[in-house]
Amino acid sequence: MRENLFRGINVKNNRWVHGGYHHHEKKTSCVIEFNDEVEYSDIIMCSGFSDWNMAKPIDLYEVFPHSVGQYIGIRDINGVKIYEGDILLAESRDSSIRFRGVVVFSEASFVINQSNGMVHYRWRDYECEVIGNVIDNHDSLLL
Numbered sequence: 510m511r512e513n514l515f516r517g518i519n520v521k522n523n524r525w526v527h528g529g530y531h532h533h534e535k536k537t538s539c540v541i542e543f544n545d546e547v548e549y550s551d552i553i554m555c556s557g558f559s560d561w562n563m564a565k566p567i568d569l570y571e572v573f574p575h576s577v578g579q580y581i582g583i584r585d586i587n588g589v590k591i592y593e594g595d596i597l598l599a600e601s602r603d604s605s606i607r608f609r610g611v612v613v614f615s616e617a618s619f620v621i622n623q624s625n626g627m628v629h630y631r632w633r634d635y636e637c638e639v640i641g642n643v644i645d646n647h648d649s650l651l652l
Contacts, residue, residue, distance in 0.1 A: 514580035516592055517553050517572025518644065526570045528555040530577060551577055576644050581612060581619040583632060589639045596642055597621060599635040606635075611643055 515530035535548045555568040578593035585591055593612050599621060600607045610621035610629065621629040621637075629635065640646075 511582055512580060514590070515553060516576075516578055516580070517551060517570075517574075518576040519553075519570045520573055521571070526553045526555055526572065528553045528568075530554075530579075553577075578612075578642075579614070583637075585637050585639045587638060591637065591639060592642070593619065594643045595639045596646060597637045598640050599629070599637045601635055609640070 513529070514527060516525055516527045517530070518524065519526050531552045531554065533550050533552045535550055550571050551574045553570050553572050555570065556565065576594075578595070581591050581593065583591050585597070591597070591612060593614055595612045596609060597612060598607075598609055608623055608627070608629075610623045610627075612619055613622050614620075615622075615628070618630065619632075621632075621635075623629070
């Protein structure tokens with residue numbers, strides 16, 4: 510089964526949290542009044558329910574919406590999980606191509622976007638290393 514994992518930056522302490530993601534409606538709108546503005550928060554849940562009906566606390570953290578990224582199901586050459594928004598150093602398996610790019614979700618799949626507009630779809634053609642992400646390193650790691 511595919512691992513559905515997300516990450517985001519906690520609004521209270523600016524630290525990354527990992528877990529399940531939910532775009533939460535803070536209050537229920539009245540069905541009679543259509544002019545109610547709906548307010549949302551983005552939530553990462555880091556722990557869940559336990560077995561045997563035993564109580565277990567649920568750790569929920571509100572995160573900045575722009576920081577939310579999904580785990581793509583692939584690890585880099587060092588075993589680090591690759592998330593949407595990560596900056597990668599990628600090299601073709603025959604070492605003929607080497608580039609930096611950002612992981613984005615585009616046209617129903619995760620791809621590597623280069624700053625020059627090139628898009629790489631075939632993950633198995635490259636060995637990748639996570640060298641940062643667009644939130645923490647948005648200026649320093651892209652060419």
